[in-house]
Amino acid sequence: MTTAENDDLRSKPRQWDDEYEVVVLGAGAAGLTAAIVSAIENKRTLLIEKSDQIGGTSALSSGSAWIPNNAYQRHSGITGDARAAMAYLDALVGDRSNRKLREEFISAGPDMLEYLERHIDLRWLMYDVQPDYDQKLPGATIGGRALMPLPFDGRTLGKDFDRVRGPIPEFMLFGGMMITRGEAARLLRIGRNVDSFVLGARLCSRYILDRMRYKRGTRLVLGNALVANLFKNLLDRQATIWYKAKTTRLISQDGRACGLVVQRDGSEVRVFAKQGIILAGGGFPASPELRERYFPRPVAQYTSAYEGCTGDTLLLAQEIGAVLGSPGEDNALWFPSSIATRKDESTAVYPHIVLDRAKPGLIAVNSRGRRFSDEASSYHEFVRAMYRSNRNVPSIPAWLICDRRFVWKYGIGMILPLTLFLKPFVKRGYLHVADSVEELARKIGVDAAGLVETVSSHNEFARTGVDLDFGKGSNAYDRAYGDPEHLPNPCLGPINRPPFCAVAVLPTPLGTSLGLLTNAYAQVLESSGQPIEGLYACGNDMQNIFGGEYPGPGAQIGVGMAFGYLATKHAIGRI
Numbered sequence: 001m002t003t004a005e006n007d008d009l010r011s012k013p014r015q016w017d018d019e020y021e022v023v024v025l026g027a028g029a030a031g032l033t034a035a036i037v038s039a040i041e042n043k044r045t046l047l048i049e050k051s052d053q054i055g056g057t058s059a060l061s062s063g064s065a066w067i068p069n070n071a072y073q074r075h076s077g078i079t080g081d082a083r084a085a086m087a088y089l090d091a092l093v094g095d096r097s098n099r100k101l102r103e104e105f106i107s108a109g110p111d112m113l114e115y116l117e118r119h120i121d122l123r124w125l126m127y128d129v130q131p132d133y134d135q136k137l138p139g140a141t142i143g144g145r146a147l148m149p150l151p152f153d154g155r156t157l158g159k160d161f162d163r164v165r166g167p168i169p170e171f172m173l174f175g176g177m178m179i180t181r182g183e184a185a186r187l188l189r190i191g192r193n194v195d196s197f198v199l200g201a202r203l204c205s206r207y208i209l210d211r212m213r214y215k216r217g218t219r220l221v222l223g224n225a226l227v228a229n230l231f232k233n234l235l236d237r238q239a240t241i242w243y244k245a246k247t248t249r250l251i252s253q254d255g256r257a258c259g260l261v262v263q264r265d266g267s268e269v270r271v272f273a274k275q276g277i278i279l280a281g282g283g284f285p286a287s288p289e290l291r292e293r294y295f296p297r298p299v300a301q302y303t304s305a306y307e308g309c310t311g312d313t314l315l316l317a318q319e320i321g322a323v324l325g326s327p328g329e330d331n332a333l334w335f336p337s338s339i340a341t342r343k344d345e346s347t348a349v350y351p352h353i354v355l356d357r358a359k360p361g362l363i364a365v366n367s368r369g370r371r372f373s374d375e376a377s378s379y380h381e382f383v384r385a386m387y388r389s390n391r392n393v394p395s396i397p398a399w400l401i402c403d404r405r406f407v408w409k410y411g412i413g414m415i416l417p418l419t420l421f422l423k424p425f426v427k428r429g430y431l432h433v434a435d436s437v438e439e440l441a442r443k444i445g446v447d448a449a450g451l452v453e454t455v456s457s458h459n460e461f462a463r464t465g466v467d468l469d470f471g472k473g474s475n476a477y478d479r480a481y482g483d484p485e486h487l488p489n490p491c492l493g494p495i496n497r498p499p500f501c502a503v504a505v506l507p508t509p510l511g512t513s514l515g516l517l518t519n520a521y522a523q524v525l526e527s528s529g530q531p532i533e534g535l536y537a538c539g540n541d542m543q544n545i546f547g548g549e550y551p552g553p554g555a556q557i558g559v560g561m562a563f564g565y566l567a568t569k570h571a572i573g574r575i
């Protein structure tokens with residue numbers, strides 16, 4: 001916007017079409033948190049979402065929030081976690097990010113949880129075992145920091161239920177029923193256990209009733225439960241929500257961000273934001289141009305994040321003087337994902353988060369048929385290992401290798417456990433199957449001698465329970481996602497019963513770590529380090545406070561919600 005235009009707006013205030021105290025761009029976990037805090041504080045609140053549904057990537061996610069030193073830990077007798085978490089983050093992140101922001105997170109995270117519980121009764125379940133991702137560092141914990149949102153009844157939203165973005169289709173049963181990982185594990189014992197049978201009967205009968213009236217099940221869990229809950233509370237407080245609204249400009253006057261120009265229903269609306277504009281557009285994982293500019297080579301072509309997270313908000317902010325933080329090692333947070341074409345020709349990007357890689361009887365190899373990583377390491381570190389290996393040996397895609405017995409017992413990627421027929425997956429090119437390891441290697445274009453040797457030495461590790469190459473199953477994080485009934489190592493099992501199977505995985509960003517530079521109150525900064533008054537960023541729009549590292553399960557949503565809370569509190573003068 002030119003100075004003349006800004007002067008024009010200042011001298012003719014009537015040119016504003018609408019006025020709010022707080023305006024939030026983006027209805028993911030971070031933006032919804034910022035908006036609900038504003039609404040709770042009785043501020044005139046406008047939430048602008050560019051798509052026709054709320055939720056963004058947060059709706060697709062597991063919804064875990066990593067909040068050290070939370071009240072649930074204290075209720076279970078865990079104390080002193082603030083100090084331990086800072087030690088852990090210092091060791092993991094070092095000087096790759098501003099320590100002040102990490103300190104603010106450790107202090108604001110629990111405040112945010114208590115505030116939301118007090119005002120809107122948002123409650124969580126603490127995972128006793130959900131280990132931090134780098135167990136060798138001081139201050140790493142086995143559980144307690146990661147919280148799971150409680151299930152939410154989508155029926156309470158009435159017609160607005162359709163406004164909640166659905167999860168990744170492959171994460172639902174029967175085309176529309178959501179379950180948690182814990183429930184999935186219980187359902188797998190359905191033939192052996194009365195409790196599991198009762199759970200299955202309860203979930204299925206609710207689902208059948210739901211499908212008579214709704215397009216999908218209304219018992220929401222994981223990220224869907226979180227965003228739907230925040231959304232319901234926003235509706236109850238009569239916050240204004242604009243869907244399919246495109247912000248074309250931010251307006252600043254005298255160095256203060258004070259308004260926006262929004263395209264809505266075919267017309268242009270000028271909105272005055274009296275106390276703050278909060279950017280929460282979810283970063284740029286879905287922008288091919290920005291991925292090309294900031295990502296390592298080969299550049300990821302797919303993402304499991306929501307397709308609307310294209311970095312528009314970052315560009316809007318840069319037009320009024322905001323700057324991005326320092327680029328990091330890769331500027332992304334990663335999942336290894338397998339890709340498939342669905343029946344309706346859409347592309348499924350299936351993230352291999354924790355269900356298969358850690359289980360006994362699976363290895364990951366590069367084009368030489370060699371392992372390059374502890375397969376059970378965190379998704380972020382696994383992809384980083386793919387890139388490291390790729391410097392010397394083509395390792396993108398990498399191949400997950402197992403046998404049919406493994407697929408039956410644990411599933412692999414989109415293929416659920418107990419799947420009888422693999423042919424449909426083979427036909428679609430998702431799964432490759434062969435009667436010998438050599439033949440499998442030839443089918444997938446991997447060095448056959450290398451793969452035979454790797455499988456054979458891995459089978460020896462499975463026998464002894466010690467992975468001499470990469471230590472799979474040697475730490476609490478790995479073991480948490482292995483098979484506890486499998487001994488001597490819950491993550492190591494032989495690959496020796498034909499047919500043998502392979503699935504390709506690629507690096508896909510689940511979010512981005514390069515974002516707008518902010519201070520500890522989420523105020524967006526200029527290159528001079530001065531805050532742009534009135535402008536805030538949170539969630540993936542904010543430069544990652546962990547310097548691109550991934551400390552533990554829920555680190556994205558935990559930080560996004562904490563800084564969404566802080567941004568609004570600061571904008572309205574409550575801190």
Ligand SMILES: Cc1cc2nc3c(=O)[nH]c(=O)nc-3n(C[C@H](O)[C@H](O)[C@H](O)COP(=O)(O)OP(=O)(O)OC[C@H]3O[C@@H](n4cnc5c(N)ncnc54)[C@H](O)[C@@H]3O)c2cc1C
Nearest residue numbers: 026028030056057058061062064281282539540554556557
């Ligand atoms: C399968 C999966 C599982 C995951 N599980 C977890 C987990 O359990 N815990 C965790 O911490 N992280 C998880 N993540 C990562 C996490 O979901 C995201 O990093 C996080 O949800 C991002 O939140 P956000 O609020 O920044 O953005 P989003 O939730 O993506 O929301 C951004 C919203 O902004 C909208 N928007 C974009 N531009 C504009 C604009 N210009 N104007 C208006 N609106 C705009 C988008 O349409 C979108 O609705 C997971 C990711 C995936 C893909």
